[in-house]
C-alpha cells in the first residue's frame with residue numbers, strides 16, 4: 539500500500555507496480571508477435587501481469603491459442619469464430635470448436651458476436667454464427683466472450699433470447715453507453731475496457747467506467763490492436779493493460795493496486811481461473 543500512497547501524493551503513478559493484473563483479452567497468437575512472442579510474454583509476466591487470456595478469432599487462431607495455453611501455465615485460451623470470419627463456421631468448423639472447447643485450459647467461447655461496422659461477413663451469416671456458438675458454449679457449460687461493434691441492440695436481443703449469459707460472459711472492449719452496460723450486467727455479463735478508455739477524446743467509455751459496479755469491470759489490451767495512451771498507434775502488448783487499469787483507477791479515484799486486484803479477481807471469477 540506504500541506504493542499507492544506515494545502515487546496519490548506525488549502523482550508518480552509510473553512508479554506503481556501492481557503485481558496481479560490480468561489481461562482479459564489478448565491475441566498473442568497474432569502474426570504481429572511472430573518474431574518476439576516469447577519475449578513479449580516474459581516481459582508481461584515479469585512486469586506484474588499475473589494471467590493472460592488469449593482469444594481466438596477463427597479455427598486456426600483458436601488452435602494456436604490452445605497450443606500457447608499448453609506452453610505457458612499462466613496463459614488461458616478462449617476459442618471461437620469472430621463475426622468477421624462468420625462465413626467460415628461450417629459444420630466441420632463447429633465440430634472442431636466443440637472439441638477445442640473441451641480442453642481444460644479453454645475457459646470460454648469467443649470472440650463471437652456481431653460487427654456491423656466493418657460487415658466483413660454478411661449480417662445474416664454473422665447472426666447464424668453467433669447463435670450457433672452461443673449454443674456450443676451452452677452445451678459445454680462455458681462462459682462467452684462477446685464482440686459487438688455498431689450492433690448494440692441486436693447483440694442484447696440475441697443474448698436475451700438465447701440466454702447467452704447463463705454461464706456468465708464478458709462484453710469485450712465495450713463501446714456502448716451506460717444503459718446498455720447495465721442491461722448486460724442484468725443478463726449476467728461483465729464489462730471489459732481496453733485502450734480506448736485512455737484516449738484523449740474518450741467520453742462515453744469514461745462515463746460508463748465511472749458508474750458501473752466495480753465488481754463487474756475487467757481490463758484488457760485486445761493486443762496487438764488498440765494500444766493505450768501514451769503508446770497509441772504502436773503495437774499493443776499485455777504489459778500495457780496496466781495503462782488501462784491506471785486510467786480506471788483515476789476515473790474511480792482508487793489506488794491502482796486496488797483496481798488491479800479487483801479487475802483480476804473479477805476475471806478469475808467469470809472465467810473460473812485458478
Ligand SMILES: [Zn+2]
Pocket residue numbers: 649684685686710711
Ligand atoms: Zn473484438
Ligand SMILES: [Zn+2]
Pocket residue numbers: 563565593649760
Ligand atoms: Zn479481440
